[in-house]
Amino acid sequence: MxxxxxxxxxxxxxxxxxxxxxxxxxxxxxxxxxxxxxxxARVPYGSxxxxxxxxxxxxxxxxxxxxxVKGIVVACNTASxxxxxxxxxxxxxxxxxxxxxxxxxxxxxxxxxxIGVLGTVGTIAARVYQDRLERAGATTWxxxxxLFVPIVxxxxxxxxxxxxxxxxxxxxxxxxxxxxxxCTHYPALTATLRRALGPDVSxxxxxxxxxxxxxxxLHAMGLAATGPGPGEVRHLVTGDVASYLHTARILGGPLGxxxxxxxxxxxxxxx
Amino acid sequence: MxxxxxxxxxxxxxxxxxxxxxxxxxxxxxxxxxxxxxxxARVPYGSxxxxxxxxxxxxxxxxxxxxxVKGIVVACNTASxxxxxxxxxxxxxxxxxxxxxxxxxxxxxxxxxxIGVLGTVGTIAARVYQDRLERAGATTWxxxxxLFVPIVxxxxxxxxxxxxxxxxxxxxxxxxxxxxxxCTHYPALTATLRRALGPDVSxxxxxxxxxxxxxxxLHAMGLAATGPGPGEVRHLVTGDVASYLHTARILGGPLGxxxxxxxxxxxxxxx
Numbered sequence: 001m002x003x004x005x006x007x008x009x010x011x012x013x014x015x016x017x018x019x020x021x022x023x024x025x026x027x028x029x030x031x032x033x034x035x036x037x038x039x040x041a042r043v044p045y046g047s048x049x050x051x052x053x054x055x056x057x058x059x060x061x062x063x064x065x066x067x068x069v070k071g072i073v074v075a076c077n078t079a080s081x082x083x084x085x086x087x088x089x090x091x092x093x094x095x096x097x098x099x100x101x102x103x104x105x106x107x108x109x110x111x112x113x114x115i116g117v118l119g120t121v122g123t124i125a126a127r128v129y130q131d132r133l134e135r136a137g138a139t140t141w142x143x144x145x146x147l148f149v150p151i152v153x154x155x156x157x158x159x160x161x162x163x164x165x166x167x168x169x170x171x172x173x174x175x176x177x178x179x180x181x182x183c184t185h186y187p188a189l190t191a192t193l194r195r196a197l198g199p200d201v202s203x204x205x206x207x208x209x210x211x212x213x214x215x216x217x218l219h220a221m222g223l224a225a226t227g228p229g230p231g232e233v234r235h236l237v238t239g240d241v242a243s244y245l246h247t248a249r250i251l252g253g254p255l256g257x258x259x260x261x262x263x264x265x266x267x268x269x270x271x
Numbered sequence: 272m273x274x275x276x277x278x279x280x281x282x283x284x285x286x287x288x289x290x291x292x293x294x295x296x297x298x299x300x301x302x303x304x305x306x307x308x309x310x311x312a313r314v315p316y317g318s319x320x321x322x323x324x325x326x327x328x329x330x331x332x333x334x335x336x337x338x339x340v341k342g343i344v345v346a347c348n349t350a351s352x353x354x355x356x357x358x359x360x361x362x363x364x365x366x367x368x369x370x371x372x373x374x375x376x377x378x379x380x381x382x383x384x385x386i387g388v389l390g391t392v393g394t395i396a397a398r399v400y401q402d403r404l405e406r407a408g409a410t411t412w413x414x415x416x417x418l419f420v421p422i423v424x425x426x427x428x429x430x431x432x433x434x435x436x437x438x439x440x441x442x443x444x445x446x447x448x449x450x451x452x453x454c455t456h457y458p459a460l461t462a463t464l465r466r467a468l469g470p471d472v473s474x475x476x477x478x479x480x481x482x483x484x485x486x487x488x489l490h491a492m493g494l495a496a497t498g499p500g501p502g503e504v505r506h507l508v509t510g511d512v513a514s515y516l517h518t519a520r521i522l523g524g525p526l527g528x529x530x531x532x533x534x535x536x537x538x539x540x541x542x
Contacts (some may be wrong), residue, residue, distance in 0.1 A: 041319050048312055048510055051517055150417045164432050
């Protein structure tokens, strides 16, 4: 039986956004080998029916398992909301999403319990953060920010445009002391959002929160890679590899060898 | 044999953008019944491999044919570039794309032959307009404007944000006398782009140009509906119907009964 600790950790997202989670994982777990799958041929997930996204998550997870991963990080808010906890029950390896760690971090940081959530149209409409926060007693304000992803991908996260758009989305907010970046692209907008929100509001980055939870759990399960060298990072892409690498560079995500992968036809499950 | 002239005209797009073409067709051909298919489950096409988009176009065309359309308008720049003229050769009904009409209109309008093209990343990178214009002797400048689609879908086409983003994309332009709106969403930005470009630059709207060509051809072929009443508009959607209608309303596209359609698994052809 191979030593599980030396096997790579699988990470997937609908596209490039999950690279912020990959970067956070690399900071927390520098010896870990990481296998990232970006489903750029089917991005975005946010506007697709939840049952379709659940099938995508299942299909990608089986592709990663076939390649020997010891665990899977669902580095996508929509896929986390659609597939967890069912995916974790179904798979023979540990599975982490990005939502629970973000919720836990926000509840820990907030003093007043008034928490804002910024995300894609799909994440906000599905109330994936808001419902969990409210069940824990928080008061929430959710705002869909569809311009933020193209602003990040355009490489203008610190521009006048980004500042104006941030003010636009935040203009109607109630008093808040904590804001969750509920989309994996948004950490690139941290400086702009800090300026727009002012010094009294804490920003919770789901990528960082998720990486901390994964690191804690891997160590607890004896599954963490122990080195001595740095882990390898490899990328699988369902769409065009060149444009993936272009955007990956803008996002500052850990780069490495990248290849196209065919996932085959999408077959709805009987469910 | 049914009277072909009374059969509906099929129109499809990767999502809601083609509704500007649908609106232009309705203005040009008020008696025509129109069957629109928005492939919102797989939007956007621009970032997907061309062979995949070609398969999508083929699959959708056969779905529309099965429903009795007398002709098909590919109301999507990416799908037009990927599938024409092959699709026209393959299908038993007339097929129109949005690129050739836009190119022809721009060449007719331009005095200096210096023509700009605004479009999605995919349309600009594939040089679908630029190559055709340059073969006809024009000098071109192409600019990908990925923020324009979410600005239109957010309903802020006439805002300060839209003006600032238009200036940003246009800041490096050379002297031009004509600009093609090479994405079906962009007609919503006409007022903003007119202000940014000044009074000496002509804007060519591919939606209008395409509708004019389709009307001319249908009349020439004896396939145009002659009334007396207005034609019906129906919508088929591969993704979520409610969010489709929400964005359709913002785009001002002709509304009508809308239903979800399943296109089945995507099977790559032997090609």
